[in-house]
Every structure is written in C-alpha cells, then in structure tokens.
Amino acid sequence: xxxxxxxxxxxxxxxxxxxxPAFLSRLDELGRELWQDKLGTLGFAVIVALLLMAIFAxxxxxxxxxxxxxxxxxxxxAWLPKGSWEHILGTDHLGxxxxxRVIYGARASLLVGVVVVLAAGTFxxxxxxxxxxxxxxxxxxxxxxxxVQVAFPGLLLILLVISVIGPSMTTMIIVLAITNWMxxxxxxxxxxxxVRQMPYVEAAEMIGCRTSRVxxxxxxxxxxxxxxxxxxxxxxxxxxxxxxxxxxxLGVQPPAxxxxxxxxxxxxxxxVAWWLITFPGMSIAITVLxxxxxxxxxxxxxxxxxxxxxxxxxxxKAAARRGRKAGAGxxxxxxxxxx
Amino acid sequence: xxxxxxxxxPAPPLLSVQGLDVTYETGAQGFWGRPRAFKALEDIxxxxxxGETLGLVGESGSGKTTTGRAVLRRIKASAGKIxxxxxxxxxxxxxxxxxxRRNMQLVFQDPYASLNPRMRVIDIVAEPLLVHGLIRxxxxxxDRITELLRVVGLPADAHDRFPHxxxxxxxxxxxxxxxxxxxxxxxxxxxxxxxxxxSVRAQVVNLMQDLQKELGLSYLFIAHDLSVVxxxxxxxxxxxxxxxxEVAERDELYDHPIHPYTEAxxxxxxxxxxxxxxxxxxxxxxxxxxxxxxxxxxxxxxxRCPLATAQCKQEAxxxxxxxxxxxxxxxxx
Numbered sequence: 001x002x003x004x005x006x007x008x009x010x011x012x013x014x015x016x017x018x019x020x021p022a023f024l025s026r027l028d029e030l031g032r033e034l035w036q037d038k039l040g041t042l043g044f045a046v047i048v049a050l051l052l053m054a055i056f057a058x059x060x061x062x063x064x065x066x067x068x069x070x071x072x073x074x075x076x077x078a079w080l081p082k083g084s085w086e087h088i089l090g091t092d093h094l095g096x097x098x099x100x101r102v103i104y105g106a107r108a109s110l111l112v113g114v115v116v117v118l119a120a121g122t123f124x125x126x127x128x129x130x131x132x133x134x135x136x137x138x139x140x141x142x143x144x145x146x147x148v149q150v151a152f153p154g155l156l157l158i159l160l161v162i163s164v165i166g167p168s169m170t171t172m173i174i175v176l177a178i179t180n181w182m183x184x185x186x187x188x189x190x191x192x193x194x195v196r197q198m199p200y201v202e203a204a205e206m207i208g209c210r211t212s213r214v215x216x217x218x219x220x221x222x223x224x225x226x227x228x229x230x231x232x233x234x235x236x237x238x239x240x241x242x243x244x245x246x247x248x249x250l251g252v253q254p255p256a257x258x259x260x261x262x263x264x265x266x267x268x269x270x271x272v273a274w275w276l277i278t279f280p281g282m283s284i285a286i287t288v289l290x291x292x293x294x295x296x297x298x299x300x301x302x303x304x305x306x307x308x309x310x311x312x313x314x315x316x317k318a319a320a321r322r323g324r325k326a327g328a329g330x331x332x333x334x335x336x337x338x339x
Numbered sequence: 340x341x342x343x344x345x346x347x348x349p350a351p352p353l354l355s356v357q358g359l360d361v362t363y364e365t366g367a368q369g370f371w372g373r374p375r376a377f378k379a380l381e382d383i384x385x386x387x388x389x390g391e392t393l394g395l396v397g398e399s400g401s402g403k404t405t406t407g408r409a410v411l412r413r414i415k416a417s418a419g420k421i422x423x424x425x426x427x428x429x430x431x432x433x434x435x436x437x438x439x440r441r442n443m444q445l446v447f448q449d450p451y452a453s454l455n456p457r458m459r460v461i462d463i464v465a466e467p468l469l470v471h472g473l474i475r476x477x478x479x480x481x482d483r484i485t486e487l488l489r490v491v492g493l494p495a496d497a498h499d500r501f502p503h504x505x506x507x508x509x510x511x512x513x514x515x516x517x518x519x520x521x522x523x524x525x526x527x528x529x530x531x532x533x534x535x536x537x538s539v540r541a542q543v544v545n546l547m548q549d550l551q552k553e554l555g556l557s558y559l560f561i562a563h564d565l566s567v568v569x570x571x572x573x574x575x576x577x578x579x580x581x582x583x584x585e586v587a588e589r590d591e592l593y594d595h596p597i598h599p600y601t602e603a604x605x606x607x608x609x610x611x612x613x614x615x616x617x618x619x620x621x622x623x624x625x626x627x628x629x630x631x632x633x634x635x636x637x638x639x640x641x642x643r644c645p646l647a648t649a650q651c652k653q654e655a656x657x658x659x660x661x662x663x664x665x666x667x668x669x670x671x672x
Binding site for chain 1: 411437440444445448452457467470471520
C-alpha cells in the first residue's frame with residue numbers, strides 16, 4: 001500500500017464570484033424541500049402574509065384604526081344579525097373598526113415580540129454559553145445573577161424603569177428584554193454543560209480549534225432546536241406581557257394599538273361583544289401556530305440525521321402513492337424519485 | 340499474526356516523559372470550599388522512539404487515559420517533565436500549544452461520539468487543515484481528503500455524507516483520517532478498538548500498523564485488551580492505580596513477566612485452544628484497589644499482593660532494570 005501524502009501547500013482559493021450562484025441554488029433547493037412539507041409551507045406562507053399585512057397596513061385596512069364613531073358602536077361581525085359588511089369583523093365600544101385594528105395591531109405585536117425574543121435571546125445565550133463553557137466561579141456568579149433576577153418581580157422592575165424614563169415603544173422593548181433573558185441563559189448553560197463533555201468537542205480542541213470555533217461550530221448547533229422551541233414559547237409570553245403593559249398604560253400608547261392591548265380592552269365586554277377579544281386573540285394564536293409549524297421544519301432541516309429520515313419517508317410515501325395510481329405492481333418497483 | 344518488528348533504533352526518543360504526576364481536584368465543598376486532591380498518576384516515566392508503538396495496559400481507573408491526555412497536554416501535569424522532539428512542552432500554552440497539535444494527535448475510543456453529527460465527513464477530516472491555516476476553504480482540500488479517505492480504506496463517495504451513515508469501524512477510520520490530516524509524528528490511540536466488533540478490530544489495528552510502516556508514526560497505544568496490545572506494540576507498559584509497575588519489550592513481557600500483577604493480568608488472557616485453556620491456571624488476587632485520595636504510603640499493589648511484606652506497606656518500590664530494557668517496580672521479585 002503506497003501512501004502518497006498530500007502536499008501541504010495551500011491550493012488557490014476559488015474565486016468569490018462562483019459562490020453567488022451556488023448560494024442561490026442552495027436557496028432554491030431549500031425552497032423545494034420546504035414545499036415537500038405542506039405544514040411547514042403553510043406556516044411560512046402565514047408568516048410572510050402577516051409580515052406583509054403589518055408593513056402595508058395603511059393600504060389594506062379599510063378604516064383608520066383610531067377613528068371613533070359612537071353611532072355604530074359594538075356592531076357585531078357581518079355574518080351575524082345586525083351586522084353589516086361595512087365593518088366585517090364588527091366594531092368596538094368606541095365604534096372603531098375591529099378588522100382595521102387587527103391589521104394595525106400586527107405592527108406593534110410582531111415588532112415587540114420578535115425584537116424582544118431576539119434581544120433577550122442573544123443576551124441570554126451569550127451569558128449561558130459563557131457560564132457553561134467557563135464553568136467554576138464564572139458559572140456560579142452568572143447563575144446567581146440569573147437566580148436573583150428570576151426571584152425579583154419582573155413587573156415591579158418594569159414599572160420602576162418605565163415610570164422613570166417614560167413609556168415608549170423602545171423603552172418597552174428594552175425593559176421586556178431585560179426581564180426575560182434569564183430563561184435562555186439557564187437552558188443554554190445546561191445544554192453547554194452536557195455537550196462540552198462530548199468527545200467530539202474534545203476532538204475539536206485536540207486538533208487545534210480556537211475556543212471561538214469550538215463554541216460556534218461544535219457547541220452552538222446543538223442549541224438550535226431547544227432554542228427554537230423556547231423562543232416560540234417566549235414569543236407568546238412577550239405578546240401577552242406587552243398587552244399587560246399596554247393595559248396599564250405603560251406600553252403602546254393610543255392611538256396606536258396592538259393585539260394584546262385590544263384583548264385587554266375587550267375584556268370588559270366579553271359577554272356582550274365576544275368579537276372584541278376573539279379576533280385579536282385569534283391573530284396571536286395563528287401567528288404562534290404558523291411560527292411553530294415553520295420552526296418544526298427548520299428544526300428537522302438543521303439536523304442531518306432527521307433530515308435524511310424525512311427525505312426517505314417522503315420518498316417512500318411518494319412511491320406508494322404512485323404505486324396506487326398505477327393500479328398494478330408493488331410500490332417498490334417505482335424507481336423514479338423526486339428531485 | 341505477530342508481525343510487529345521491535346524497533347531497535349538508537350535514535351533520540353521522540354517523546355520522553357520523566358516523573359509525571361497528575362492530580363485531579365475533586366468536589367470542592369461549596370462555593371468557598373477547598374477542593375480535595377486525587378492522585379491519578381504518580382511518577383510515570385517512559386521514552387517513545389520514532390516509529391515505535393508503546394502499549395499502555397491497565398485496568399479501569401489505572402490512569403491509562405490520563406497518561407495519554409497528560410502527554411498531549413490536555414490535562415495539566417502537577418509534576419514532572421514532558422519532552423517532545425527535544426523540546427520541553429510541560430508548560431507550553433496558548434497559541435504555542437495549538438501549534439503543537441500539528442505534531443501530536445489523538446484517536447478516540449468511542450467512534451460514535453467523537454465525530455460531530457452535524458458535520459459532513461469532508462468537514463470533519465479537513466477541519467485540522469482549516470484551523471491551522473493550511474487551507475482557506477474546505478473545497479480546496481477535496482482531492483487531499485479523497486486521498487486520505489482512500490488511505491484509511493473508505494469509499495471515495497464518503498465526502499458529503501454524515502457520520503451517522505457509517506458503521507463503527509468506518510467511523511473509527513474517519514477518526515484516524517482526521518488524526519492523520521496534519522501528518523503528525525505522534526498519535527495517542529486511546530482504546531481505539533475497544534468499542535468495535537472483534538471482526539472489525541483486526542482491520543483497524545492492521546490499518547494502524549500499515550500507516551505506521553508507511554509514515555513512520557509513533558503510537559502510544561492505550562488498551563485493556565492484551566491480545567491487541569501484543570499484536571501492535573513493540574514495548575508494553577503496565578499501569579496499576581496510577582503507577583507504572585512493569586515495562587519491557589513486548590515478547591519479554593509476555594513470556595517472562597516479573598511483577599505479580601503482570602502475571603495475574605496475563606493469566607487472564609484466554610488461549611484459543613480449549614484443551615490448553617482448561618489446563619491453565621488463572622491467578623486471581625483478592626483485596627481492593629487503594630483509595631487514591633488517601634493512597635497507602637508503600638506499593639499500591641500491596642493491598643492485594645500475595646508477596647507483600649512490611650517493607651511493601653511502608654516504602655514504594657522504584658522501577659529498576661532487571662534485564663536490558665525490562666524495568667519492574669517490586670521489592671520481592
């Protein structure tokens with residue numbers, strides 16, 4: 001057995017121009033893979049639709065969400081007796097159009113939810129990684145800070161900060177991020193502690209990887225699925241927390257609106273006018289469901305083993321379907337796979 | 340089967356370990372508590388010549404893995420000296436230690452856990468080249484990796500597949516390819532075949548031997564399987580409870596063991612002939628392995644040794660040369 005060892009000279013790098021189309025074709029491939037997962041596609045479509053709705057709210061909404069009209073207050077949705085097509089989802093106690101408010105409400109709710117989850121998540125993940133990776137005293141100190149802040153009532157802190165600085169969208173986002181990062185730190189630290197013991201992490205250190213590469217290349221990918229799940233659960237929490245703050249007058253300031261604020265406001269009318277609370281509530285639910293469906297696809301896609309399993313399963317299903325259509329012959333004879 | 344040739348080169352040793360101690364700190368009591376010391380290795384000394392395989396044998400907890408990790412500077416030595424290629428590397432750290440990794444590599448015991456499940460084979464094998472700046476992008480190394488994979492006996496289409504698509508033996512080959520990527524001179528093989536099927540074991544061991552012949556590698560081969568060690572090693576060292584009890588050329592050690600512990604260990608190796616096997620007598624000693632947090636002052640085997648005397652309990656025996664190249668630590672033999 002002759003073993004010609006490869007030369008140690010670095011080969012000339014491929015020109016950067018070639019990477020552009022490669023990136024596009026990868027995106028195309030991912031798109032096709034997503035299309036195979038109907039629920040994931042649905043989730044993705046709903047997310048895109050919600051984002052478009054939030055961005056183009058002034059073009060879509062039939063009314064100004066803040067325009068009041070006492071004559072037409074508490075009108076039910078169009079399909080109920082006394083309802084009219086002028087206000088498809090009815091009106092609230094001040095005669096404001098519920099549909100318009102739902103469309104505009106998406107802006108504040110999505111913005112606050114997404115930004116707070118990202119900000120708190122980033123901060124929590126960084127601290128959790130640091131604590132878990134360093135261990136020892138660093139770990140103890142960081143986790144005690146987490147404990148202290150978990151024990152401290154979040155709402156009290158929020159009230160203090162907002163009453164000093166004054167309510168605004170930015171303040172609310174910062175304050176919610178400050179009071180919600182701890183759960184990420186705890187989860188991440190736990191996972192890092194266990195992954196750090198894996199032989200492949202030791203292997204990475206043994207071949208001479210720098211610490212940053214070990215963390216980002218070998219440890220961080222293991223956090224994707226728990227963080228996705230956690231982030232989505234937190235998103236709901238944040239939307240509701242935003243509602244609570246807005247209800248107290250410390251969050252979104254009228255005439256602006258948000259789903260949470262409408263849910264909170266409609267609470268008093270729940271027995272007379274169920275639509276006030278139902279439609280914004282449903283919007284929150286649909287958003288969370290869509291994010292969940294899409295995230296479930298992302299989770300599988302980022303795990304090579306799960307991804308191959310899904311691929312094989314879909315192939316087998318497609319083959320069986322074609323076998324039934326052909327009417328004769330066992331499904332296993334079908335060799336044509338999907339691209 | 341015994342085709343390993345004893346390397347009798349008088350060249351200076353590639354690796355020289357002198358009086359190595361490793362102390363683990365265990366269970367600090369509370370936030371301000373003082374950690375207790377656990378002496379995992381005490382006074383380990385050996386040389387490794389270029390192109391030589393030193394087999395390291397011992398029972399669980401005897402310090403085999405710790406020795407391998409300490410030599411690679413993965414675990415801090417609390418005393419002693421490690422000299423590699425004529426340079427004292429005992430206290431090297433940071434970037435220098437990272438550079439050192441180019442010349443010393445590790446093959447892991449568990450082929451299932453030692454490969455990152457989220458990386459393709461090519462990414463795993465090319466990573467050492469990447470982190471040492473020999474290539475800038477994995478694709479540059481494609482040909483080189485193909486060659487490496489061929490050398491370790493993997494199919495050429497293994498590149499873009501993930502580790503879970505391979506069997507244990509194949510995964511171990513990927514691990515070996517990763518260790519070879521930087522063309523190191525010294526490889527610590529930490530029980531590389533103990534997690535594999537017996538049928539695959541021979542293949543991997545033979546592969547390692549072939550690579551040694553072609554590339555002039557030196558191995559520190561850690562194992563608890565005495566037959567495998569006999570097959571691959573030129574010299575064998577026996578560890579017991581963190582101390583070295585006997586070192587000798589392979590055949591010398593297997594044919595003429597001196598230390599009572601080595602004798603007992605060798606008597607436990609089954610012989611592939613039922614009649615001979617039935618007539619053999621296994622030596623079994625009672626007693627307990629000493630607690631390494633509070634080790635006895637004398638010989639660590641004295642708690643189980645049939646020959647133990649008052650001297651054994653008081654004073655630890657040093658490794659002394661009995662015949663050329665055959666060192667034993669025992670007062671009574």
